Amino acid sequence: MTGEAARDRDAEHLSSLGYESKFRREMSPWANFALGFTYLSPVVGIYTLFAFGLMAGGPAMIWWLVIVGLGQLLVALVFGEVVSQYPVAGGVYPWARRLWGRKWAWMTGWVYLVALLTTIAAVVYGSGPYLAQLLSFAPGTASTITCALILLGIALAINMMGTKWLAYAAMIGFTAELLGALAVGSWLLLTERHHGLGAVFSTEGAGGDGGYFAAFTAAALIGIFQYYGFEACGDVAEEVPDPTRRIPKAMRMTIYVGGAAAIFVCLSLLLAVSDYAAVIGGQDPDPVTSVLHAAFGEEGTKVVLIVVMLSFLSCTLSLMAAASRLMYAYARDDMIMGSHLLRKFDETRHVPPYTMLVGAAVPAVIVLGSIFSTKALTSIISFATLGIYLGFHMVTFAALRARLKGWVPSGPFNLGRWGMAVNVIALAYGVLAMINMAWPRTPDAPWYDNWLVALSAAVGVGIGAIYLTVARRHERSDAAHGDAASGRPGTSPERILD
Template identity: 65%
Template sequence: MSINAKSADHSPIDEDAEQLARLGYTYEKQFKREMSFWGNVSLGFTYLSPVVGVYTLFASSLGLGGPPMIWSFLIVGVGQFFVALVFGEIVSNYPVAGGIYPWARRLWGRKWGWMTGWVYLIALLTTIAGVAYGAGTFLDALVGAEASTASTIVCAIVMILLATGINLGGTKLLNKVAMLGLIAELSGALVVGIWLLVVARQHDLSVLFNSFGAGGGSNYFIAFAAAALIGIYQYYGFEACGDVAEEVPNPGIRIPKAMRMTIYIGGFAATFVCLSLILAVPDYAAVISGQDTDPVGTVLSGAFGAVGYRVVLGIVLISFVSCVMSLQAAASRLSYSMARDRMLPASKLLAHFQEKRHVPPYSLLLACVVPILVILGSIVSPDALVVIVSFAALGIYLGFQLVVLAALRARLKGWKPSGAFQLGKWGVPVNIAALTWGVLGITNMVWPRTPDSPWFVNYLVLLSAVAVVGVGLIYLFAKKPYTHSDAPAADAVPPSGSNRSVAENAQSHHVENYL
């Protein structure tokens, strides 16, 4: 029977289970397919979290590049859209929990899958720590307390524990809370943005083409590239839609659409929030010179007053909780996927599945305990936290590009995607565009920007990446985790002399989807 066939004896969920079995995954205990399309979009959106990204990085980006930094949202959005298209085609072929790890494994092989999963897992765990730690400043402002390391750590730990409790409640609860997070964050972003544009706007749109002296008179491209990190750190999260592929009905069609919808809604929300803040900043020179170190607080407190400002901060904190929750969901599915293939230390424990809630509890605890330990490390050395978290965004981009490269290699060696979503003749050009963009984005993140600082400060992000990859390679060759499982791998490319891949033979029916 074809995957999409309907009959009285086969429900869509039955067909999804059959497809998963044909891909080599048959278990008595499986995830429940209780995540709706909009729940899937919400998961990606709250992971992307435009409010968290913009509010956290607005001051530094405006100071570095002035108002034109907003154009980075458009540039990065286009680049990441190419990546989302590639991911959509892959997840349509391999709708397996864990996202980029099983994708890399099927496209290239076990070793490549291990390294991709390792890099991405470390990136997710450190991102959870970084996002939770960053919420402390907003909580202090909400309660009117003076910011301190202790209050920031307590806030971060409470936020992680709350997110863990939600995730342990199962897919249905995750679906509901993610949708509530999307509604709250998107509504808040629109209301705040419209209010700032109507009541607090200080400038017209012409300022978006005026740097106001940002860059110190040097080549403005360098200043813009540094400011563009606000966009680069914004447009990921869509891949989380694929991390929960075994919890979504009809994933081959729904998840690619959800990924694109995440880009559309998240990109619009982030750009709109950033635009409203830029036009409401009273003094660009003060921000660029460093006199005003908190332009977001300046704008919001001036526009909303003391009470209104606290309401906005409350919405911001909801966005932080939703973001941590979605990151945890992605990290737990990734570690569970790797563990059930016996790719990780303590795989038996991490692959344990709780039948009552249909979640991997110990993988969720991993996504709780490790970030908390990273945060607690700031008590001993704040610099250590900076070093660890500096890898977060780069690691996610690196994980992305390991999959994009694997997909391009597979295409050139004969892979013919056969899922419900296909790029057709545009597959190779889009794949090349995604890879080109990814290399440029990674280069921008690791580029040294403080020539007067010690060399290791300039190359901190790059050094952290080298350390993570190095540890992964040592474990790969010392423990040979790729030999521990006979789960399918490297089956995207058809064998020599064959015109069809294993995946194509497994999935005999597809629906053409147009962009």
Template identity: 70%
Template sequence: MTTSKSGTAPEDEGYYGFHDQDDAAHLHALGYKSEFKREMSPWANFSLGFTYLSPVVGIYTLFAFALATGGPPMIWSLVIVGIGQLLVALIFSEVVAQFPVAGGVYPWARRLWGRRYAWMTGWVYLVAILVTIASVSYGSGPFIAATFGIDSTVNNTIAFALALLALATVINFMGTKVLAKAAIIGFTAEIIGALVVGIWLLVAHREHNLGVLFDSFGAGGDGSYMWAFAAAALIGVYQYYGFEACGDVAEEVQDPGRLIPKAMRRTIYIGGAAATFVCLALVLAVADIPAVIAGEDTDPVSTVLTEAFGPIGSKVILVIVLISFLSCAMSLQAAASRLAYSYGRDGMIMGSSLLKKFSATRHVPPYALVVAAIVPALIIIGSKISTDAITKIISFAAFGIYLGFQMVVLAALRARLKGWVPSGKYSLGRWGLPVNIAALIYGIIAMINMAWPRTPDAPWFDNWIVALSAAVVVGIGLIYMTVHPLHDSSSGPYADAIPQK
């Protein structure tokens, strides 16, 4: 479906610019009239994806695990996964260029396949992203405690996590323009922090040369190193998502069919480069790598930062890290609320009448935002009852996002084989089919790696917790679809990417 060049209604002429008229006509042709304001610049759209991906949060959170599990060569997983996720981003770029509708994976799956498939795609992704918001907020707790010199107790961690979540919610409630500015501030702080920390570590505190990146230091024991690398590669697998958030806010960006595909690719390029650079600087600055692998140094990031920057400098770094956590939670919340709103607008789920409501003053979906705040808050509070339980819930987060991704990739492949020819402002042309197949193969391998049991001494349900949690989420979704099949009565357009015979 190509972009319509027809004009909008006369009453719109004073409000929309040239691109706004074009965008409104395109959206109207897709069956919608947007209530959002197109106030998000291309730079802000990229920043939203970047802060969702958040190199600082991803690397700082998983660096100790990855280094202890796979040694320095684990850094190569960032390159491998980056290429794999770029393939996924290219497919998403084709889809969003043709269907620039708020909500991301759900409306994409709806247009590529149909209502039921889209419902499950959106359900899996929404649950995963709500859990991820809780995970990021909860993960910020110890950093906030360290910044203020407070003991990182369970109660403190919960309180700090809820405070960060509340601040992210307030920013989102203030509208697209404020969200856009906050995303740019978050991106600027994070990229400057990453560059300053990385350069200083490489210049003044480098303990190894580049050859160390090919030395496992005995990680993985006597078995095949491939298994140790696969486990350590989770640092890469968990790093490279967030680019889809650029498409979640498609109705808030001018000329989205052209600009959002660029923002998605830039998120991969720049976010991946920043993550790899931070990881490289940390690896080369760890003085005693064998101690990390042996479990004697369980927090090499803090060790390196304290030695390199001292107590005052470390505090400054911690503040930058906290800005990164806040920006990440904020971007995740924006993505989740747009998906929930999109569900509501199509009348797909119980509570749609509230989810589709829109604030005329702030131009945001308030009840969808409330869902994106309350559900993560309940998960965080639940850790008071059982830290083990929240760990199990969070284990689904990354896998669920990948599953949602691959459901779209599969839908795109199916549609392509049934005659879909991407007709937006971005297209892979003859490369579309091979890239689509490669993206699906990569995604399946990544999900197998995430779900693979690696704790043989633990009870079987803990060993298979990622796969089991995914089965539970899908199972609950199937039960809901059977008991309350609102999706079948949804009147919005669907399956129109495939040519009708």
């Protein structure tokens, strides 16, 4: 099939789903995978939470990268079936719309959008100390905020340049992060290895007198935070040629390659930490910096920090792209306040500029809020941790409901008779992960601090539910909804060819 014929086929399939795209299909399969990889970002995830994971669960915390990776692979398989049938920009919102209906889709999109915007704030804020080190800024709140805003500005500028530049940036970020992770990890294993592989089965006293099970489950957060990003491959479904086949594959590759890289990065750092007791006891609160300085010296560490900052930038780019496409999908169906602006397109660069501005402005406001209250920032970021998973599993639940009502995935990628079992296990995994995230672990703290994650999620969902009830935005669109189990024609590219 010629390139033009393939584009016509993609456009005809999208038209059968009720949409006409203004995006250009300029993102290659490799760039689509790179977008998911840089969103997942092994370096960002591990470098940000390595100290927490080691303090909470000792060296054995690395096994959560395997456990969560397997759980999220099941989620990616379910998402792959859905996007293969409904390759529409915006990801979880249009998927939930077709699987269930307008109200469920609106709440799914709301939860995930708020979580995405706060995650962008978390990533750029987390990059602040590394960029401050690189630029020799004095450490502190002011320098962290300044560095975070610089990163947001750069990501916005690149995203505004269009799909092709986003694809270039994703590929550059992927290459730099993967090669950098392999180079740094290999050097640490060769020159700074203080422990044998048996260390990964060691607790090193983590958990103290309280027992290790509670400590180990708390350490699960390093894996839970690591393994999302694969869904970004589907957020840009209208920018990828032959998305029904290529996006499910890119999602799986994101888990395979990103997970393997994360495990390698974590293992190399674990074996390079000279004194586990000092980290677990709090005497060495930043073991990543300690390891890098020991292995590379001050100047060598700055070279490593350049790779780290490229990883943070690439991750921010991918997050912002995902958030902008979700907002655009919302606005195209007139489902959100300001839809007349958010659905506007830059006809030169073929991107929705106002959604990108929101995708940078809201995280900037969240970051600036840390000037007044670090606890307020923590509360908002806490919602992101649970909100991402809640958005995910509102889709897996909708998919399971649709299966029980007769939905049989009809895209080129489907799990066949294994679909139901995979869907059930993926949803069960997600529920257990969310319970683990929200579980109170500080009995000596005030109740509102102990239940911070659950409370912040409840507030976020509650605000969305009130807005949905009062504004009734879900009623403003006549676009197709809740038709997955109906067996209506026009939902599979094979039917178009017939």
